[in-house]
Amino acid sequence: MQNFSPDEMKLREEKHLKRSDDKIGTAIPLTFFFLLLLSTIILGQHLLSKKNTSLNTINITFERLEQQEEIDNVESFNNLTQANQLEIEIIAIQYLNGKLKIEEIRSRMNDIESTEPNEFAKKIAALINRLIEQKKYTSALPIFQYLTKKQITSLKMSFRYAQTLSKTNQTEKAIAEYESLLKLNPKHQAALVNLGLLLLSNHQPLQAYSVFSKGLTFDSGVHKAKIHAGLGDSQMGLKKPKEALLSFQKSIEYRPTSSLTWKKLARTQRELKMPVKVVSLSYQKALSLQPSNSRLASEFANYLFHNMLFKQTTELLRNHLRQSKTSISERLLIVISYLELQRSANAKKQLSYLKKYVSRRKQKMFADSLGSYLQGNFENSLAGFKASLKKNRDNNLAYYMIGQTYFAQNKPKNAAIYFNKVLQNSFFYNIAQYRLGMTKIIHGKTDEAKNIFNRLFARLPQNIDIAFQVAKLAYANNDSVLAHASISKAILGSPDKKDYRLLEAKIKWRMGERENVFDLLKSILKQHPTYKPAIYRLADYYSRMKKFQDAVSHFSNLLEIDPDYSNTQFRLAVLLSANLSANTQSKIKALQLVQDYLQRNSADVKARLFDAKLLCELKKMQECQHQLMLVNKFEPDNKEAQSIKMDYFGSLTQSN
Structure with a gap:
């Protein structure tokens, strides 16, 4: 590809307007011309790179970003003199800038001197190629009118004509052109791949499958990978996910670095309801090959959220949102995920980020309602969520959050009404059903809860x-x-x-x-062996079964592992003092245990009463009275405290 400086282009344009017969080769010494040409190529490339090169694409397979059509490597200026190349470059720029109309191109081309027959067609082909290289397909298409079908074929422009038709959304014509090309050259691999992709985009999976099947004999590993991926897409279109799975796996064997194919594999695995771990591995591989693909990260996060894997959702989105801070839907998703994980501090932090990026009034109102919910201001949050339903009765997230708010207010009946409103095809249906089942459990409606959870x-x-x-x-x-x-x-x-x-x-x-x-x-x-909840539960059950030695043994074991675990010290103290053979030494040990426990749990009235009773049994009356006084502060009418007073201090008062 060659490009030229503005000065050089201006020079050529002025020479053309003056219709000068002088030639560049005679105006500039040959050596100097080539030095100038080299520098203008570099400058021209820089200038052209700043121009708008937006691409007209068509939908291939699932998404526009997944468009995988083949291109060829035809040079812009095959067998043209450098002078002619420069003229064509000028024509291309004037045409793209609107200074030259399509009907004026023929006369401009005829002004370019040539000695070879069919030179006009070659110059037109060179102009088309130049435009296609700049991805100006819409501009290139009408110029094909200057070429006959025979010229398009002889100049090897058939592939580019089909490609241009495809890029300008003329799918049916592009399909016909690729089919004609493949009749002349059945081994044209790029044409076969593109034809298959176009048939897929045109919702013709059966025809696409037939086309891709013809490419199974290709030698190129990359083309084999594309063929197998195309077969997989066709099989998915034919509702044959099991066969598609094998095709995508085969494609990955030939080209393991294709993020797109890994994503398609993940989607197929989802269709087959394969284990979440398997699907997640495919998504992770796809994302590792294309870490900046925000749509891919969002799709993976949605899958995790749908499966109620909230921890994994937050982990994925935390990393993704560092690269795409303005992704509002993902921010909202991570807030809801943190709510489900009962991590309100994280939810508040993410909500503060969300509020920075929302601009629409409805979004701001909803974010404010979420903020009220997180602050425990449930009346305000209810009002906000319900207000969002006035203009959008299909707001499933609002229904869900209203249900959550009522649930937080301990109003399960109200919550159930709104959880039931979340539609089955909604993103939030599964978690709404989960919460609905919980309301049924609280109401004691076991059968209904069981059906929901099943x-x-x-x-x-x-x-x-x-x-x-x-x-x-x-x-x-x-x-x-x-x-x-x-x-x-x-x-x-x-x-x-x-x-x-x-x-x-x-x-x-x-x-x-x-x-x-x-x-x-x-x-x-x-x-x-050190799993504390199991040790505690075993000791507790031994205690309930009156197997005191076993209970003491396991509580003592737990005490060695973690002296502060639950109320282990208190439980062991009770066992040591309750034993019929308990002596003064055992009671002193029990007293030390319960007093250590009370240092950490001063409001435990039951433990404090036990402490008071032990002190009285050990004749430590002043300390006993002090403990009873503390109990009286917590529970003034505690009957057990009154009983201890009567047992130990009532008789003492009478004897005095």
């Missing part, structure tokens, strides 16, 4: 944490049946997760399966 599990079979969260809520609300069914699903997906198995033990204890519980807790501790 449908949710069916849609998100890999998200076992949902089952765990449901089991926790059901257990907290004494719904052992739903709790057991949910924890069983969670354990089926992750049988070795210790917190899942611990909850299973607690549920089974409540359901009366006592012996199984001890075996289960022991098996957990065999794998995780």
Whole structure:
């Protein structure tokens, strides 16, 4: 490709206007001409690079950015003199700048001196090539009228003609042109690839599949990769995702560096409902090859959010938003994800960023409503969210947030009404259904809750944490049946997760399966000997079964691991003093334990009463009275405190 300086172009234009017969070769010494030409190429390239080179594209496969049409490497000025090259460059610039009309091009071309036959067609072809190299397809297309079909073929312009038709959205004509070219040259790999892509864009997957199949014998690895990717697209269009999966995998074998193909693989895996980990790996690979692709990052984040993987969503978006700070929808997504993770501080921080970039009044109002929600100002947030529904009744996020606000206000019936309004095709449907199921648990409507969660599990079979969260809520609300069914699903997906198995033990204890519980807790501790919640629960259950020695042993073990864990010191103190064989030494040890515990938990009335009673038993009456006085501050009418006073101080007063 050659370019020329403005001075050189102006010189040639003036010479043309004067219709001078002088030739550049005689006006400038040959050596100096080539030196000048070299410098003007560099300057001209710089100037042309500043001009608008926007591209007219057509939709290929899924998105405009995925357009993968082949190009060729034909030179602009094949077999033309340098003088003619310069004239054509001037014509191209004048034509693009509107100084030269299309109908004036013929006369301008005829003014360029030539000695070869068919030189006019060659000059027209050179002009077209120059425009195409600058991606000025709309400008190039009408110039083809100066060439006959035979000339287009003989000058090897058929591919570029088809390409120009495609780029100017004349898909049917482009398809016909590529088909004609392939009849003359069936091995034209670029034409075959482009034809297949155009057929896909024209919603003709069966015809595209037939075309791509002919390219399976190509030698080029890159072309083989494109052929297999094209087959995959065709198979997806034919609703054959299993076959498409194999095609995309084969394409990646030939070209593992194609971010686009990795993304298509991820989409196919999603269609096949493959494990989230598998799909995520494909998206991660695609993003690693194109880290600045904001649309790809957004698609991946949407997938994670849809699967209620909020932690992964925030991790991805945090990195992505460093590069694209003004992505409002992604900012909103990360705020909602942090809300679901109950990380309000992070949500507030992201909301503050969001408010910087929103400009529309509706967006600002919604952001303010989110701010009110995060501050606990639920009445204001409700008013704001409901106001957003007045002009848009299909605002699923508003319905969801109204439901969330009512849920936070402990109004599950109101919350359920709005969670139910979120449409099934909405981005927020899954989390709305999750919250709806929770309202049913709180209301004691086990069967309704179970049906909602079963449908949710069916849609998100890999998200076992949902089952765990449901089991926790059901257990907290004494719904052992739903709790057991949910924890069983969670354990089926992750049988070795210790917190899942611990909850299973607690549920089974409540359901009366006592012996199984001890075996289960022991098996957990065999794998995780320092897992404090399991040690505590085992000690607690031994205590309830009146197996004091076992209970003391496990509470003592837990005390060595973490003296401050829960109320271990208090529980052990109670066991040591309650033993029938407890002596003064045991009671002194118990007293030390409970007093250490009270230093960290001064408001624990039950522990303070126990401390007072021990002090009285050990004849430390003043200290006992002091503890009873402190209890009186917390609970003035505590009956147990009054009983201790009567037992120890009432009789003492009478004897005095």
